[in-house]
Amino acid sequence: MKSGKFWAWVVFGIGTAYFFIPLLATFEFSMRMRRGVHSFDAYQVVLGDPRFQATFMYSVIAAIFTIILGVLIVVPAAYWIRLRLPQLRPIVEFITLLPLVIPAIVIVFGYIRMYGSNSPLPFLSSDLGASALLVIGYATLALPYMYRAVDTGLRTIDVRTLTEAAQILGAGWTTIITRVILPNVLIAVLSGAFLTFAIVIGEFTMASLLNRPAFGPYLQNIGANRAYEPAALAIIAFAITWGCMSLIQILSRFAPKSANRPN
Amino acid sequence: MAEPFLSIQHVRKSYGTNTVVQDFSLDVEPGEFVSFLGPSGCGKTTVLRMVAGFEEPSAGKIVVGGKDITRLKPNQRNVGMVFQAYALFPNLTVAQNIAFGLKVAGMPKADSDRRVAEMLDIIKLPQMADRYPYQLSGGQQQRIALARAIAPKPKLLLLDEPLSALDAKVRVSLREEIRSIQKKLGITTIFVTHDQEEALSISDRIAVMYGGRAEQVGTPFEIYNRPATKFVANFVGTLNVLEGTVTDAGAGRVRVNSQEVALKGKLNGSKSGDTLSLALRPEAISLARQPGHDTSLSGEIAEVHFLGSVIRVRVGIGGNTVSLDTFNNSTTPPPAVGDKADISFSSGDMLVLH
Structure with missing residues (x-):
């Protein structure tokens, strides 16, 4: 048994090294901007750059709208499928997985052809329309994560009985979704939301091809023209992603305990 | 109403x-x-x-x-x-x-x-x-x-x-x-x-x-x-079901394993020679003849289960088995398997199942 434990630690050590050494190397490199000493100059330059602030804010706002759109589409859809159309679940699961299979570039070229300035729905003829289209595209990209997170949340509660209990007490569909279902899957929705946030913050293809001033294209631009700043940006992006993951963990502790199933 | x-x-x-x-x-x-x-x-x-x-x-x-x-x-x-x-x-x-x-x-x-x-x-x-x-x-x-x-x-x-x-x-x-x-x-x-x-x-x-x-x-x-x-x-409840044959529909007589049972007024619609299912609740049956019980059947003790306050006894009567409960009495030993036994009941408690 002891030798089994030893090898387990060896494998763990190799995995940790594989993951952390490039990260540590990037971090170390990002601190070499000032010749001869380690400093946070690269971070100061990046964080002080007005384009960083503008593109980051743009992506944050796009992420918030993407999350709202995703929740509005996914929560009622996943709820209805669990409640009334369970036979459609495999089909819907397949559809939600498509964004993982179809490259973003294919989706965005489809958008450009469908919603160009000469189309009946000319999203791309205005900045606001293009941004709206970007949010719609992001919601599509985040669909596999959001749907799975919400569906897993719904699996932990007895959707049908809770719905019937609320109905018999006089509640309509809006009350049932907002006061019964959503609060009980809130942590799952937040997990989906943070995953969506992480995807949107770093997304390049759609933002670039739709010519939007997002954080992804800014990252690419900096990476192509500077030495130390891209490394600092990579570390910042990691910190944001990890921050999101930590928030999921923290918030999941406040999840309502499911006591609606006997024993 | x-x-x-x-x-x-x-x-x-x-x-x-x-x-x-x-x-x-x-x-x-x-x-x-x-x-x-x-x-x-x-x-x-x-x-x-x-x-x-x-x-x-x-x-x-x-x-x-x-x-x-x-x-x-x-x-x-x-x-x-x-x-x-x-x-x-x-x-x-x-x-x-x-x-x-x-x-x-x-x-x-x-x-x-x-x-x-x-x-x-x-x-x-x-x-x-x-x-x-x-x-x-x-x-x-x-x-x-x-x-x-x-x-x-x-x-x-x-x-x-x-x-x-x-x-x-x-x-x-x-x-x-x-x-x-x-x-x-x-x-x-x-x-x-x-x-x-x-x-x-x-x-x-x-x-x-x-x-x-x-x-x-x-x-x-x-x-x-x-x-x-x-x-x-x-x-609903425990029930003993006995299979019987109508021997005299007019007089309400039914044969259960070669023993006669009188069920006057309960055989409406049945003819002599018909097979019937007769039901009795365990609490309506006594092990031995009791005052007020007008019918008795003879059989043999098939099983005895001691359940504390009561003793559940199963009595074989030909091809039928009847289950009944008797109160536990510390001074009287329970019946033994294989003993001959008579069970008695009031024919009024017997149900004819259709």
Whole structure:
């Protein structure tokens, strides 16, 4: 048994090294901007750059709208499928997985052809329309994560009985979704939301091809023209992603305990 | 008879070609406690769900307080329901759960708070208002579910196997509590159960269901003592069934394993030579001849089970076996397997099953 434990630690050590050494190397490199000493100059330059602030804010706002759109589409859809159309679940699961299979570039070229300035729905003829289209595209990209997170949340509660209990007490569909279902899957929705946030913050293809001033294209631009700043940006992006993951963990502790199933 | 408060009229429910409820009719008086009793798949829960509005009848009508509610949505029926799985909202406290229906109905907060406190007193859990469902035991959760169901003062209370998920001791105390609250509030109640003891102990009337139909509707006394069909006789209580042959239809004589039994007035429609199923409750039989018992049969002790306060004895009478209970008496040893024994009973207690 002891030798089994030893090898387990060896494998763990190799995995940790594989993951952390490039990260540590990037971090170390990002601190070499000032010749001869380690400093946070690269971070100061990046964080002080007005384009960083503008593109980051743009992506944050796009992420918030993407999350709202995703929740509005996914929560009622996943709820209805669990409640009334369970036979459609495999089909819907397949559809939600498509964004993982179809490259973003294919989706965005489809958008450009469908919603160009000469189309009946000319999203791309205005900045606001293009941004709206970007949010719609992001919601599509985040669909596999959001749907799975919400569906897993719904699996932990007895959707049908809770719905019937609320109905018999006089509640309509809006009350049932907002006061019964959503609060009980809130942590799952937040997990989906943070995953969506992480995807949107770093997304390049759609933002670039739709010519939007997002954080992804800014990252690419900096990476192509500077030495130390891209490394600092990579570390910042990691910190944001990890921050999101930590928030999921923290918030999941406040999840309502499911006591609606006997024993 | 008073005007029925709930009237289920010729209700039928089919899923495709599968008919789960067939022509079910029942009138329930105001304040009455009626149980639907039957095995799994007999359609009892489907009828309850049709009354609640969760299932739409394929045919028939449901009337509550003179109003046809057949096509109304569940949230328009003013019906309270308690589910087997409690169905408390996990994200709400006990008080918020009870107040849910009141809030939906738009009751002012002060009135709602007062009603919640009143409900907590009725279910004897006034100190639990701020707890969450996961902090309560199964019995407590089901009492909260009951309080939540009756808080909006529904016209009708539906209980869908509310005790099934609880342990035996809690089940007994809670069923008594449910009955006492129901009597106190005078609320018309339908109780679905597959547990005959539950149904017999708390109901005003019982509808015994089988194959989507009501086999018999009657008081617990009638259901137990005068079962209308073979199914009811077998399903409710323990029953000994003896196969016999009519030897003299006019005189009401039946032969059970070469021994004659007189059943005057009970053989209506039977002819000499017909085979009959005769039923006897174990408590109607004595091991030895007793005063007042006009019939006896001879047999042999086949099994003896010592159960503490009672001894269950099975007596073989030809091809039939009769089960009976005798009280344990510390001064008298129990009968031994293989002993010859006479059993006696009153022929009036014998049922002829059709």
